[in-house]
């Protein structure tokens with residue numbers, strides 16, 4: 482299959498230079514054998530958490546998922562309510578599979594934060610989710626007004642917030658020209674990073690108020706943003722540069738639409754946005770973990786080659802990508818399996834460590850993975866944080 486696919490794309494199996502190349506139809510691009518083995522093994526708050534009880538009351542529904550973590554619960558007592566988790570982009574793919582896994586556990590109420598209400602309702606129904614286990618709330622991450630509205634609506638619902646999962650994303654690999662969010666940021670970084678950055682900054686206070694035994698903020702990352710992997714070396718590679726485009730507002734007018742200030746490339750914009758996601762998780766950890774006890778984590782769930790993420794890719798790619806990942810790289814994972822992985826990061830008592838980028842090995846066992854140099858650069862994480870704050874009017 483690799484040969485067959487390679488024959489269709491001329492730039493097969495050569496190590497590319499840093500920067501742009503292989504746009505839209507690029508499928509292959511790096512020396513395979515050297516990296517394959519390595520990749521397959523990885524295929525201002527002030528209140529203390531002890532006094533953070535939302536609404537004073539503990540709702541009685543069922544036993545919590547994390548009984549061994551008893552920081553906020555008095556010793557010997559179990560938290561007798563369901564966990565309450567917000568998942569962005571839960572209308573398809575990984576988000577839906579995670580929502581389903583958590584809802585089925587009977588231990589979670591899932592708030593599906595989605596831009597298309599009807600699609601989400603149909604998706605929940607066809608996934609067989611019981612009505613009492615989920616609520617759909619409108620959220621369009623490509624509009625900062627919508628993000629703020631979502632936060633208001635969520636607060637009005639008076640549900641606690643125990644876990645927030647920033648999962649939604651767009652990937653626009655074939656776009657020739659940039660498109661923009663309501664506020665004029667390039668769409669991939671605007672949605673995947675900036676929308677989630679605002680959402681998590683606003684909801685941090687709510688998370689901090691939760692009395693749940695283990696509060697978590699999870700931001701979905703990816704292998705393709707990590708240049709210490711084979712997948713991360715497929716061009717165009719992620720690279721935030723000195724953030725000049727981000728600082729300029731990513732508007733494509735008086736600044737570049739790309740974070741590093743270069744020419745627009747949709748695939749690179751997505752990978753850059755994933756680097757921002759992973760850096761943001763670490764900066765949250767550095768700033769707030771000790772003070773709040775919140776677990777901040779990211780993950781690479783595996784290559785879920787069948788999801789809607791690839792809807793904008795060329796038909797040839799969509800046809801070849803799943804068998805390529807299944808049979809050649811063996812990095813493929815089903816939506817169900819990936820959903821179980823993310824559900825583990827939401828609720829497993831053994832995954833409470835903060836500041837971690839989780840991955841799974843061939844036997845589907847989780848392990849703490851290494852991020853690339855750029856995706857673990859503390860200085861860059863702080864800069865991305867500060868520049869994003871300015872763009873969003875948070876600083």
Ligand code: NDP
Nearest residue numbers: 570572573574575621622623648649650784785788789790
């Ligand atoms: P999907 O396209 O299936 O899911 C993406 C979700 O994001 C959809 O529910 C989509 O909504 C939603 N979304 C897109 N734009 C917005 C917006 N503006 N506001 C609110 N929601 C929005 O892709 P995946 O399930 O594959 O992706 C989920 C996450 O997994 C992403 O963060 C992705 O980067 C990550 N990931 C995926 C991998 C893979 O192999 N598929 C590998 C590694 C990481 P709608 O249904 O309305 O389009």
Ligand code: PMR
Nearest residue numbers: 507508509510520524703705711712715751783784810812
């Ligand atoms: Mg990749 C072990 C090897 C491996 C893994 C785990 C992935 C995951 N990919 C691997 C290898 C390769 N890919 C190789 C050798 C090639 C060149 C033939 C290759 C190509 C490729 C393309 C063109 N891969 C891709 C694309 C995409 O458009 C996808 C992408 O970058 O989306 C941003 C993608 C992916 N490969 C993955 C994963 C997980 C993706 C997509 C999802 C993501 O990062 O979110």
